[in-house]
Amino acid sequence: MCDHCGCSIVDDHRHHHQHSHGHDHDHGLEDESRRAIEVRRALLSRNERLAERNRGMFMGRGITVLNLMSSPGSGKTALIERTLADLPGDRRIGVIVGDLATENDARRIRDQGVHAIQISTGTACHLDAHMVHHALEELDLASIDLLFIENVGNLVCPASFDLGEEARVVIIAVTEGEDKPLKYPVIFHDADLVIVNKIDLAEAVAYSHEEVVANIRQVAPAAEVIELSALTGTGMDAWFRWLERSAAKGVRAPP
Amino acid sequence: MHELGLAQETLAIALDEARRQGARRILCMRLRIGDLSGVVVEALRFALETVAENTPAAGARIEVDRVVPACYCNQCRCEFEVQAHSYICPRCGDISLDLRRGREMDLISMEVV
Numbered sequence: 001m002c003d004h005c006g007c008s009i010v011d012d013h014r015h016h017h018q019h020s021h022g023h024d025h026d027h028g029l030e031d032e033s034r035r036a037i038e039v040r041r042a043l044l045s046r047n048e049r050l051a052e053r054n055r056g057m058f059m060g061r062g063i064t065v066l067n068l069m070s071s072p073g074s075g076k077t078a079l080i081e082r083t084l085a086d087l088p089g090d091r092r093i094g095v096i097v098g099d100l101a102t103e104n105d106a107r108r109i110r111d112q113g114v115h116a117i118q119i120s121t122g123t124a125c126h127l128d129a130h131m132v133h134h135a136l137e138e139l140d141l142a143s144i145d146l147l148f149i150e151n152v153g154n155l156v157c158p159a160s161f162d163l164g165e166e167a168r169v170v171i172i173a174v175t176e177g178e179d180k181p182l183k184y185p186v187i188f189h190d191a192d193l194v195i196v197n198k199i200d201l202a203e204a205v206a207y208s209h210e211e212v213v214a215n216i217r218q219v220a221p222a223a224e225v226i227e228l229s230a231l232t233g234t235g236m237d238a239w240f241r242w243l244e245r246s247a248a249k250g251v252r253a254p255p
Numbered sequence: 256m257h258e259l260g261l262a263q264e265t266l267a268i269a270l271d272e273a274r275r276q277g278a279r280r281i282l283c284m285r286l287r288i289g290d291l292s293g294v295v296v297e298a299l300r301f302a303l304e305t306v307a308e309n310t311p312a313a314g315a316r317i318e319v320d321r322v323v324p325a326c327y328c329n330q331c332r333c334e335f336e337v338q339a340h341s342y343i344c345p346r347c348g349d350i351s352l353d354l355r356r357g358r359e360m361d362l363i364s365m366e367v368v
Contacts, residue, residue, distance in 0.1 A: 034282060035366070035368070037366075039362045039365055041272070124260070157257050160257075218341060218342070221351075
């Protein structure tokens with residue numbers, strides 16, 4: 001039970017119409033009393049409300065939050081690991097990792113001495129603002145100024161759920177095919193940055209830089225594109241510069 | 256995508272609104288779904304029918320208005336429909352970042368008794 005986000009709302013409603021007398025309504029009356037009512041509410045309004053609450057908490061504490069999204073195996077965790085190892089300066093980083101099962105990714109990150117919270121979603125195909133809200137209860141927000149949220153590996157569902165992040169980063173690997181942005185346009189459309197990972201394999205898979213950039217431009221005209229290899233470190237400096245720019249832009253002093 | 260979860264949210268909103276308006280039963284729910292929302296309308300319809308069972312919304316008709324995505328072109332000062340995920344204005348060829356419609360996921364209205 002959660003006081004802040006109304007976890008129990010759905011259950012309350014479910015039990016609202018328990019008949020002891022079965023379901024024999026008087027259908028003769030229905031035509032007379034039938035009426036139209038306006039609703040005009042967003043289906044995801046609960047998520048949006050919680051996302052704004054998260055965002056307010058991040059802004060108040062001056063934490064830059066990035067939502068990292070990709071298909072499974074594109075290298076989200078590897079990118080975070082490499083970033084933790086090589087990011088210059090003294091950024092204090094926290095990580096929230098979403099997967100259907102296991103603590104494996106969080107363990108990989110904790111091995112580097114960084115505070116990582118694993119959200120095991122069970123069967124859910126995406127993180128939502130509610131899950132992040134509860135993960136934040138376990139994170140010492142005073143001790144971080146940069147938070148990576150590694151979403152569940154999936155290029156469809158995470159696109160619809162605002163988590164309260166400052167920016168969205170979508171990661172693809174050169175091995176996935178140049179037309180990935182055209183196949184999953186919705187998630188790319190909202191990206192602030194698209195990272196093309198595993199660039200060290202470009203030659204082996206006959207990767208076309210021009211084609212990928214053109215495809216990203218078509219569905220996400222505003223997104224920046226960075227090619228890198230989290231394995232070898234190639235291109236990581238461009239990502240670090242982007243991170244510093246986002247952090248500089250994102251940190252706002254409390255009112 | 257996650258149509259079952261979305262259906263549960265929809266039902267919660269519908270039942271809340273029905274209760275506030277003093278309605279006994281929900282006969283029809285009208286939704287507005289944008290083509291860029293990621294929602295598979297038929298999956299949402301099926302999920303909503305399923306979660307509505309044994310609630311005041313059981314058997315309710317589900318009507319869905321689809322919304323074709325549209326962008327606003329700053330050069331031409333007018334809207335254009337986004338076809339096949341292309342954000343290029345058909346008049347001037349400029350790329351538009353100003354998406355005005357197409358992400359909707361709303362419960363618009365209901366018929367109740």
